Amino acid sequence: MGLEDYLGKMQAQSKAVFGGKRKDLSDYLEKHELVNYFDNQTISEERKKDMKNSLEKKLDSEMEKYESELNGVFRKGAAKSTMGLAVLNDLYGFVSKAPISNITGLGYALFALKSAAEVPANIKYLKKSHDWYGELQHWALKPLRYIAPVIGPALESGSFERMVRKGIIKRVKKSFIQTHGKYTPKKEMINARLSRPIREAIAV
Amino acid sequence: MEINKIKLHPAMTCEDGLSAIEISKKLKEAKDRRIFVVGENEKLLGIITTTDLVYKALAENIEISAKDIMTKEVKYIDVAESLEKAIEVMNDIKSFSCPVVEDGKIIGLISYHDIINHVVNPGE
Numbered sequence: 001m002g003l004e005d006y007l008g009k010m011q012a013q014s015k016a017v018f019g020g021k022r023k024d025l026s027d028y029l030e031k032h033e034l035v036n037y038f039d040n041q042t043i044s045e046e047r048k049k050d051m052k053n054s055l056e057k058k059l060d061s062e063m064e065k066y067e068s069e070l071n072g073v074f075r076k077g078a079a080k081s082t083m084g085l086a087v088l089n090d091l092y093g094f095v096s097k098a099p100i101s102n103i104t105g106l107g108y109a110l111f112a113l114k115s116a117a118e119v120p121a122n123i124k125y126l127k128k129s130h131d132w133y134g135e136l137q138h139w140a141l142k143p144l145r146y147i148a149p150v151i152g153p154a155l156e157s158g159s160f161e162r163m164v165r166k167g168i169i170k171r172v173k174k175s176f177i178q179t180h181g182k183y184t185p186k187k188e189m190i191n192a193r194l195s196r197p198i199r200e201a202i203a204v
Numbered sequence: 205m206e207i208n209k210i211k212l213h214p215a216m217t218c219e220d221g222l223s224a225i226e227i228s229k230k231l232k233e234a235k236d237r238r239i240f241v242v243g244e245n246e247k248l249l250g251i252i253t254t255t256d257l258v259y260k261a262l263a264e265n266i267e268i269s270a271k272d273i274m275t276k277e278v279k280y281i282d283v284a285e286s287l288e289k290a291i292e293v294m295n296d297i298k299s300f301s302c303p304v305v306e307d308g309k310i311i312g313l314i315s316y317h318d319i320i321n322h323v324v325n326p327g328e
Contacts, residue, residue, distance in 0.1 A: 194291070199283040202211070203211050
């Protein structure tokens with residue numbers, strides 16, 4: 001993968017994970033995570049159409065399953081307003097030239113409020129998805145966001161939803177591969193098999 | 205699905221003391237055009253083709269034995285080496301097969317066709 005492809009992938013991933021539009025998630029999966037299936041000359045257009053339908057169904061099913069996590073009005077409202085206040089607090093810290101801008105009681109209180117508002121949703125999500133990796137990453141990054149001024153609260157806002165979206169992408173991809181089989185491009189497969197020792201390739 | 209493994213073809217062998225006539229009879233019986241000469245512990249020593257028999261035995265001295273007819277520089281592939289290397293050896297000797305050895309002992313012949321079939325239809 002060249003640098004351009006890598007940056008393109010990162011951009012599409014950010015768009016899907018931060019923006020959260022269903023179409024962006026679908027495009028990211030199709031054009032980046034599952035590109036070997038959809039941008040493949042050896043697979044017929046008809047088969048690609050079937051695979052696309054299958055992908056859409058899987059994505060719909062996952063998004064429906066995590067609807068309350070993605071669009072919980074109360075939690076979202078609380079998180080957005082507290083994080084908005086935290087950003088304003090940090091900005092005020094800069095404007096007022098405080099030595100360490102975000103180490104204020106209000107900043108911590110707002111973060112704590114936001115985190116507390118998230119806990120039930122986190123427990124519910126973990127029970128449904130068993131996404132331990134996502135949860136660990138989510139909570140491990142919290143202290144860093146608490147420390148970073150301005151950008152920290154901004155990143156913290158919506159971090160739970162981003163974790164859920166990342167989990168959705170991961171599970172849809174896994175389910176798609178389980179349904180349609182692991183695909184390895186022909187050239188890579190041939191090279192891998194040619195480099196095998198003869199001992200492994202022959203019947204004893 | 206079952207893995208599509210390569211079956212080595214049996215390699216016809218003879219001892220280095222065997223006469224040209226006996227070698228010719230063996231080749232005729234097996235309808236083959238080459239025979240590998242092995243020494244102690246089945247170590248690969250050389251190869252004799254029908255051309256060698258005609259040029260070195262029939263045209264010069266029919267009484268000579270395998271060790272005088274054989275070509276000593278035999279190109280082969282070790283089982284520890286890759287299938288790609290086997291294709292390189294075949295290209296080098298301009299043949300569609302090459303002998304496979306393990307600890308210097310010939311264990312069979314691998315063919316170009318078998319390698320391609322194995323690589324393109326892994327069956328796994």
